[in-house]
Amino acid sequence: MNMVNLTIDGVSVSVPSSYTVLEAAKEAGIKIPTLCYLKDVNQAGACRICLVEIEKARALAAACVMPVSEGMVVHTNSPKVRDTRKNTLEMILSDHNVDCLSCIRNQNCELQTLSQEYGIRKVTFSGVKSSSVMDTKSFSIVRDSSKCVKCGRCVAACQKQSIGLLSFLNRGFETTVGPAFDISMADAPCIYCGQCIVACPVGALYEKEETEQVWNAINDPSKHVVMQVAPAVRAAIGEEFGLPIGTRATGKMFAAIKRLGADKVYDTNFGADLTIMEEGTELINRIKNGGVLPMITSCSPGWVRFCEFYFPEFIPNLSTCKSPHEMEGAIIKTFYAQKNGIDPKDIFVVSVMPCTSKKTEAEREQLVNKDGLKDVDCVITTRELARMIREAGIDFKSLPDDGPDSDLLGEYTGAGVIFGATGGVMEAALRTVADILENKDLPDFEYTQVRGVEADVKEATVNLAGKDIKVAVAHSTAAARKLLDSIKDGTNNDYAFIEVMGCSGGCVCGGGQPIIDAQTLMSIDIRAERAKALYEEDKILPERKSHKNSQINKLYEEFLGEPNGHLSHELLHTSYSKREIYPDSVLED
Amino acid sequence: MSIIKLTPEEQATKLEAVLSKYKGQGQKALMSTLQQAQEIYGYLPLPVQRKVADALDVSVANVYGVISFYSFFSLKPKGEYAFNVCLGTACYVKGSQALLDKIEESLGIKSGDVTEDTKFSISSCRCVGACGLAPVLLVNDDVYGRLTPDEIPAIIAKYKEEANV
Missing domain, CATH: 3.40.50.1780 (Rossmann fold)
Known part of the structure; x- marks a missing residue:
């Protein structure tokens, strides 16, 4: 196997050349925070939470999709990295229905954990929230798009099931995740396996509680x-x-x-x-x-x-x-x-x-x-x-x-x-x-x-x-x-x-x-x-x-x-x- | 110029030909397929989306996702004469919103809609690549540049005559 040597936060590691910076950091015992990344399911580099600083690189890079290379020097915890991650988190929270106390995922939410870890005390960006859908029609799954962070994990999980019921719909600020025509999952060919639920980092998808x-x-x-x-x-x-x-x-x-x-x-x-x-x-x-x-x-x-x-x-x-x-x-x-x-x-x-x-x-x-x-x-x-x-x-x-x-x-x-x-x-x-x-x-x-x-x-x-x-x-x-x-x-x-x-x-x-x-x-x-x-x-x-x-x-x-x-x-x-x-x-x- | 009206059978045959060309090619052939399907039908109704999804081996949600992302694709039928006002930066600065308002007023429908007799529809787009002619109006494939709102009634009258309305 072709090995590559790199340094992450001063720790030298040798990893296979097929690794990403995120995987290399894991090997070195260094945690890089993630949100849209889900092993074997979603690797999109979309949420920008896993940004790291790479010496001599032009801009910060998403660790989950950045391949390692020989001699790479990575900083996962520089002030620039922390500030950017905080900013990104605040942007996500600015269009998130933050009713954490009554949320089904309270205390088991990756967004909540990140906000806690990064000491987010208030969301400085205010403005219009995107319109949302609450789909409670099926017997199995509830979809509350006001909680959705558009990470794409459910889309990828459904695709991995070879069903592809969920997709990104519309564009820009109007983007939502749902079945075609944004119809209810109950009217779409959903098998209700719930793999979208266990893939969701937040409370946007959950079981119909009984x-x-x-x-x-x-x-x-x-x-x-x-x-x-x-x-x-x-x-x-x-x-x-x-x-x-x-x-x-x-x-x-x-x-x-x-x-x-x-x-x-x-x-x-x-x-x-x-x-x-x-x-x-x-x-x-x-x-x-x-x-x-x-x-x-x-x-x-x-x-x-x-x-x-x-x-x-x-x-x-x-x-x-x-x-x-x-x-x-x-x-x-x-x-x-x-x-x-x-x-x-x-x-x-x-x-x-x-x-x-x-x-x-x-x-x-x-x-x-x-x-x-x-x-x-x-x-x-x-x-x-x-x-x-x-x-x-x-x-x-x-x-x-x-x-x-x-x-x-x-x-x-x-x-x-x-x-x-x-x-x-x-x-x-x-x-x-x-x-x-x-x-x-x-x-x-x-x-x-x-x-x-x-x-x-x-x-x-x-x-x-x-x-x-x-x-x-x-x-x-x-x-x-x-x-x-x-x-x-x-x-x-x-x-x-x-x-x-x-x-x-x-x-x-x-x-x-x-x-x-x-x-x-x-x-x-x-x-x-x-x-x-x-x-x-x-x-x-x-x-x-x-x-x-x-x-x-x-x-x-x-x-x-x-x-x-x-x-x-x-x-x-x-x-x-x-x-x-x-x-x-x-x-x- | 008006759209050549095809019978439903002719539409189906033409779509079949397009689909057999791209069969099994997946996501990468989706844009071309949708573009050609829209040329045949004038828009992309659910049955067409289902057929495209089947032929290309992608999900209907995926097809719909692409259609809803690009304003070029339409989920609603267009009129025989489709008025399309450019709201791109150059046209907008040159007052294309006033053109759109005038067309809506003259035809009595809103942008995105079609008249009851299906003769006329109005839509807007972002930049047709003819900024030198701003503000631009397209009626099917006819291009009108450097327009002012007071020229609109004459243009509409011309097409009404052509359409025998």
Whole structure:
């Protein structure tokens, strides 16, 4: 590798010639502030916060885009640099809706942090503020352009998903960021993955909050509130309370949720185990009966929407299985209700999810039962759960460990836990399908070839009962696009089973997860760290295959009959439909 | 000179020809494609934007972003006779705002709009590169230089006659 020597604030460093000044400074242990920069997502040199002084250069340079060169002498902290950064910050603040105290990103805002670090005491520039849009129409995402700093991180994040829903619109002072025609995200072909939210440094994009509905249900004596928590939540909730990234906080998470006052708390891992029973059986049936292959997983609602909008020709490939929390909701409002003698109308199911797309998924008309009841009444994100915990005055870090309620839907296996990481659903399915086909308890069930975040599309050939089948795993919709395009053009025509997750890294990095600032993301791959927490839990659980979940087996014995049976089809399976992209009707209003 | 009116079928065929030329070329071909599409339609309605996005393999938001950035591109249909007043620095200093006001008054519509019979529309632009003729008015491809507001009624009358209004 070609190395380059340079000096930054008197520190000599030797870095690869492909580095930028920002990366070189990081290597030298010197922090250069950033705002529009987001590693692997946005590198635009647009905000001018990372300006540095380079000796013999004509003007200050943006460190995030400035390549290093031999003998370069950089000053990151000269009076000129500090003054310019302050000026830039004040300019940004002069057109920013500075209502920090009531902002959703209060204390987790990169602009606020910079203003604090640079001692901005007042904004000297006054004048007209640009007009703004407050888009609250969707079930998932709110866009408040009065907070937007036009850094372009959301635009780049959406582009990275290969969707490009958001763009810079108009010009100069009138510039905004939004979908075409500045219409609502609800009318645009948005999949609600929420990657724009976790990319946003400020409070311009955030989830549609539903914590109030949850509190109301909990406080309503006529409601029987059942809360369920997705596997990925435990891998990140600790971050909201100052625990290191990658901390497995399962015990404290359940203790905290129980204290919020729900009548019952379950793990969506039960639903994940149930999904494997149904999806595994569906796969075996498709292979045996010449059904449509490859079968593609349907757990990720962002991915499902992506398929409905951008690849409707693959709808027959989608597994008809509902996603785990929807299955669990359906079982809670039938089996659980019967067992406990509760009228399903009085049950309020809350799903705590790492995902913003799940909020819209819960509103799908296909997920309303024949009595007009939604399988899941309300979805809150990991961040919203953290807010509720704080609001309840619970000291998360000092809670004793606890678990979900143990009756009926309380058990889960390691296979369910790993659903939260890319490759997890595939591995969980293979563990069960292999055992069923060979009719034994196979000792080698770790399919590590489908794990990891290095490649965005992973391939493996696995031997199931003497037959080789080819599988693929894609995480991020860009990876899904790449994979599906390769199937369409005939490059890949022999896959039997594909797992797709809408977000890179899988659910652990969903759009509802805690937001990590750009400076931290420069040195930590949160996809890998959070996934570790899940694989750790998988390892310590007594059962690690979904079909060995004794409560799942009881559910089939006492209620459902058999996987893919009549009742399963009614309660646990669903359908999909093609969606139009920017139909002419979006402009009628 | 008036715009040669194309039938919707002719427009579609012409657009198809343009799109096949730039197919799959992405962002770099966007400006040329939009310019030629606008020549065909007179403006860039949503269905045209969708087709351009599809052909070039860019997002509709991206297409709209470029259209809304450049005042040259129009989201509204133009009249058969499109009045375009230059508000660039030289023309503005030479009083082009008064020309614009007079045209708005005479046609009874505002800049950016089109008359009900779709015969006339008014827009403004920034510099047509003929500063020596300031202030400049364009009617389709006809250029009028060193104009004063009192010359406007005669110009409008000429086009009204041509348009049989």
